[in-house]
Amino acid sequence: xxxxxxxxxxxxxxxxxxxxxxxxxxxxxxxxxxxxxxxxxxxxxxxxxxxxxxxxxxxxxxxxxxxxxxxxxxxxxxxxxxxxxxxxxxxxxxxxxxxxxxxxxxxxxxxxxxxxxxxxxxxxxxxxxxxxxxxxxxxxxxxxxxxxxxxxxxxxxxxxxxxxxxxxxxxxxxxxxxxxxxxxxxxxxxxxxxxxxxxxxxxxxxxxxxxxxxxxxxxxxxxxxxxxxxxxxxxxxxxxxxxxxxxxxxxxxxxxxxxxxxxxxxxxxxxxxxxxxxxxxxxxxxxxxxxxxxxxxxxxxxxxxxxxxxxxxxxxxxxxxxxxxxxxxxxxxxxxxxxxxxxxxxxxxxxxxxxxxxxxxxxxxxxxxxxxxxxxxxxxxxxxxxxxxxxxxxxxxxxxxxxxxxxxxxxxxxxxxxxxxxxxxxxxxxxxxxxxxxxxxxxxxxxxxxxxxxxxxxxxxxxxxxxxxxxxxxxxxxxxxxxxxxxxxxxxxxxxxxxxxxxxxxxxxxxxxxxxxxxxxxxxxxxxxxxxxxxxxxxxxxxx
Amino acid sequence: xxxxxxxxxxxxxxxxxxxxxxxxxxxxxxxxxxxxxxxxxxxxxxxxxxxxxxxxxxxxxxxxxxxxxxxxxxxxxxxxxxxxxxxxxxxxxxxxxxxxxxxxxxxxxxxxxxxxxxxxxxxxxxxxxxxxxxxxxxxxxxxxxxxxxxxxxxxxxxxxxxxxxxxxxxxxxxxxxxxxxxxxxxxxxxxxxxxxxxxxxxxxxxxxxxxxxxxxxxxxxxxxxxxxxxxxxxxxxxxxxxxxxxxxxxxxxxxxxxxxxxxxxxxxx
Numbered sequence: 001x002x003x004x005x006x007x008x009x010x011x012x013x014x015x016x017x018x019x020x021x022x023x024x025x026x027x028x029x030x031x032x033x034x035x036x037x038x039x040x041x042x043x044x045x046x047x048x049x050x051x052x053x054x055x056x057x058x059x060x061x062x063x064x065x066x067x068x069x070x071x072x073x074x075x076x077x078x079x080x081x082x083x084x085x086x087x088x089x090x091x092x093x094x095x096x097x098x099x100x101x102x103x104x105x106x107x108x109x110x111x112x113x114x115x116x117x118x119x120x121x122x123x124x125x126x127x128x129x130x131x132x133x134x135x136x137x138x139x140x141x142x143x144x145x146x147x148x149x150x151x152x153x154x155x156x157x158x159x160x161x162x163x164x165x166x167x168x169x170x171x172x173x174x175x176x177x178x179x180x181x182x183x184x185x186x187x188x189x190x191x192x193x194x195x196x197x198x199x200x201x202x203x204x205x206x207x208x209x210x211x212x213x214x215x216x217x218x219x220x221x222x223x224x225x226x227x228x229x230x231x232x233x234x235x236x237x238x239x240x241x242x243x244x245x246x247x248x249x250x251x252x253x254x255x256x257x258x259x260x261x262x263x264x265x266x267x268x269x270x271x272x273x274x275x276x277x278x279x280x281x282x283x284x285x286x287x288x289x290x291x292x293x294x295x296x297x298x299x300x301x302x303x304x305x306x307x308x309x310x311x312x313x314x315x316x317x318x319x320x321x322x323x324x325x326x327x328x329x330x331x332x333x334x335x336x337x338x339x340x341x342x343x344x345x346x347x348x349x350x351x352x353x354x355x356x357x358x359x360x361x362x363x364x365x366x367x368x369x370x371x372x373x374x375x376x377x378x379x380x381x382x383x384x385x386x387x388x389x390x391x392x393x394x395x396x397x398x399x400x401x402x403x404x405x406x407x408x409x410x411x412x413x414x415x416x417x418x419x420x421x422x423x424x425x426x427x428x429x430x431x432x433x434x435x436x437x438x439x440x441x442x443x444x445x446x447x448x449x450x451x452x453x454x455x456x457x458x459x460x461x462x463x464x465x466x467x468x469x470x471x472x473x474x475x476x477x478x479x480x481x482x483x484x485x486x487x488x489x490x491x492x493x494x495x496x497x498x499x500x501x502x503x504x505x506x507x508x509x510x511x512x513x514x515x516x517x518x519x520x521x522x523x524x525x526x527x528x529x530x531x532x533x534x535x536x537x538x539x540x541x542x543x544x
Numbered sequence: 545x546x547x548x549x550x551x552x553x554x555x556x557x558x559x560x561x562x563x564x565x566x567x568x569x570x571x572x573x574x575x576x577x578x579x580x581x582x583x584x585x586x587x588x589x590x591x592x593x594x595x596x597x598x599x600x601x602x603x604x605x606x607x608x609x610x611x612x613x614x615x616x617x618x619x620x621x622x623x624x625x626x627x628x629x630x631x632x633x634x635x636x637x638x639x640x641x642x643x644x645x646x647x648x649x650x651x652x653x654x655x656x657x658x659x660x661x662x663x664x665x666x667x668x669x670x671x672x673x674x675x676x677x678x679x680x681x682x683x684x685x686x687x688x689x690x691x692x693x694x695x696x697x698x699x700x701x702x703x704x705x706x707x708x709x710x711x712x713x714x715x716x717x718x719x720x721x722x723x724x725x726x727x728x729x730x731x732x733x734x735x736x737x738x739x740x741x742x743x744x745x746x747x748x749x750x751x752x753x754x755x756x757x758x759x760x761x762x763x764x765x766x767x768x769x770x771x772x773x774x775x776x777x778x779x780x781x782x783x784x785x786x787x788x789x790x791x792x793x794x795x796x797x798x799x800x801x802x803x804x805x806x807x808x809x810x811x812x813x
Contacts, residue, residue: 044804044807045804046797046800046801046803046804046805048804049800049803049804050797050800052800053793053796053797053800086689086762087688087689087692087759087762087763088689088692089688089689090689091689091692091693104771104772111771111772115772115773119788119792122784122785122788122792123788123792123793123796126788126789126792126793127793127796130793130797173696173700173705174705174780174781258807263807267803271799271800271803274799274803275799278792278795278796278799279792279796282788282791282792282795283773284773285773285774286772286773286774286776286784286787286791287770287771287772287773287774287775287776288772288784289781289784290771290772290778292771293706293763293778295692295693295705298697300697301696301697301700301701302700302701303696303700303701303704303705304700304701304702304703304710304718305704305705305708305710305779305780305782306780307780307781307782308781309781309784309785310781310784310785310786310788310789313781313782313785399782400782402710402711403711403779403782403783405711405715406709406710406717410715411645411713411714411715412711412712412713412714412715413713413714413715414715
């Protein structure tokens with residue numbers, strides 16, 4: 001019987017949870033980890049959750065994918081189908097196709113899991129695209145986040161190919177056509193094309209190997225790399241801390257928001273289940289890739305409306321829009337009709353991947369940026385991004401030119417010509433229009449800062465003049481509208497140095513000055529109001 | 545007479561004269577026009593061909609020529625057979641509303657009896673495939689799986705996997721086959737209407753055609769099952785992608801906005 005009432009009695013046992021934590025801390029050092037990380041702050045904005053959508057759909061894909069591997073047979077052995085789907089009874093097909101039919105009709109929950117897996121993939125890629133555009137248009141890719149931008153870009157590209165190898169696995173007529181398409185693109189590569197094709201397919205197309213090979217690539221190689229990149233991506237987000245929009249109290253050196261524990265743990269954890277639930281609901285409502293009506297792949301069959309999943313759609317568009325040029329020289333054929341789209345495919349993606357480096361070279365800015373840009377305050381970047389998205393979307397139309405033609409009662413040839421012209425003209429128009437809109441919005445911001453918000457109240461002055469009453473903005477709003485930096489265009493410098501000797505200016509410097517002027521020159525950004533301007537106009541003279 | 549002549553420059557004079565003239569013309573016409581005798585069908589045994597010829601003269605001759613020899617506006621009908629007429633007129637494609645890349649199916653304006661008469665007339669122009677009988681096109685007892693394979697080999701490249709239709713060059717198209725009458729599917733394969741190639745019995749046997757009809761009946765009719773849920777038009781990845789973007793990602797972004805709008809209470813206190 002103890003007589004002491006002290007709670008710090010060393011003989012009294014600590015609660016079980018504390019003892020477990022102590023044990024773990026002694027081995028893993030979790031206390032210091034928790035101290036620094038549990039109060040990690042994240043800012044609140046719906047667009048910062050786009051990346052979360054991607055992360056969660058990726059996890060959903062992995063979970064459902066594991067279930068599918070339990071029943072899928074990655075084999076091209078020919079079997080006769082005797083499962084429960086009547087319209088394919090007795091048909092010869094590969095084991096891969098037959099096992100996918102079994103997953104769809106004879107495995108408990110198989111069809112739902114298949115559809116969750118596929119819909120999650122569609123959403124994953126679409127989410128990455130929108131996430132990437134959010135990062136692009138807010139300038140979140142600037143120093144120190146260029147590497148993380150590249151990680152994200154690689155995730156998008158690897159996601160495309162993981163998706164492609166995944167939907168090719170069932171060996172159905174639609175995906176088989178897609179694999180044949182890809183083989184065509186490989187063959188169009190000069191010199192190495194035929195070797196790569198023979199190597200990849202283990203001989204002539206389609207052979208009996210590609211499903212097993214794609215299976216390894218789809219479930220092991222690519223997701224493995226992607227998982228690593230996702231982890232790296234998150235570590236870097238953690239290390240750099242999250243960006244935030246400008247606002248009162250928000251600086252380049254702080255993060256204003258809520259702590260990880262308990263707020264974001266609950267929010268993000270809850271959001272995972274919302275995402276999972278939502279995708280499961282979509283998968284329960286809408287059919288995707290109904291391979292049973294597509295039929296097994298046979299190289300002698302093909303269907304109209306044969307498109308890849310949306311994320312490969314722009315590649316399909318490039319091929320569909322390209323005229324079928326080819327060059328025959330010394331007994332060799334160079335299929336430009338396929339090879340040029342293949343090159344464009346790489347270039348088109350490469351341009352957006354390398355953009356952060358191009359912009360930082362033009363601005364010459366070596367500072368860190370943790371405050372996001374409003375898209376209007378970077379008109380040239382925003383216009384470039386919209387132009388890129390325009391080309392992308394036009395190519396998506398090109399990829400679905402037959403569906404567009406039948407559903408809008410157009411000629412497929414007209415649609416193709418629209419795409420051919422639109423691919424070049426569309427981005428130019430989009431660039432100019434977007435830039436004008438951005439500059440207009442900048443002017444409006446300037447007006448709002450200097451003259452206040454239009455209140456809609458019309459007042460008549462004693463001498464008869466009518467004026468509209470302008471309400472001055474709050475200090476917070478004024479700060480938000482004027483917090484951004486504005487660059488000055490880079491100058492090449494005087495043509496001669498201080499000794500009167502002609503300075504050497506190389507082409508790169510000239511190009512940089514030219515680009516810098518296009519970005520930040522007189523007509524390419526509206527100078528934000530200065531404090532002096534604001535004081536002068538609000539001091540009462542000439543104020544309306 | 546003086547009265548009349550005095551008023552001949554009255555503003556209403558012209559109207560009166562016009563009315564009188566009209567009344568006179570009308571009166572004369574009713575008096576002398578041939579009486580609309582009830583045309584008793586004096587030749588009760590008149591052949592369907594004769595009736596078809598009359599219908600043809602009214603509805604078809606302007607494009608296909610008075611003797612079915614064809615003009616610059618329409619092809620010759622010699623040898624197309626009754627099946628072609630039954631298909632084209634029976635689906636409302638003919639008579640055409642206007643020339644174009646392809647004549648679409650529309651409301652059928654002839655009764656089946658009239659279509660049969662037209663078919664009889666056209667068949668008389670030259671031998672061609674006749675209208676199939678029900679046991680020829682009935683999907684009863686046909687092999688659905690075989691039909692699917694035949695469909696994917698011969699039809700899917702234009703009509704899509706399950707006959708949802710597809711685009712051809714320059715505004716032409718392969719129409720959807722949803723709920724098309726089995727007889728018309730049979731006739732279309734037999735005669736190759738408009739831009740479609742024909743699949744005579746030497747290419748696709750009667751049994752083959754039945755199999756295809758049976759397959760379409762299972763996968764593309766009002767009551768075909770879609771085990772996966774909404775079919776999304778059965779058009780493949782284009783409509784799936786659109787649905788995924790709008791309802792999948794769109795819905796998730798709406799959820800994200802909802803979550804972000806509900807922030808912790810700590811902010812307010």
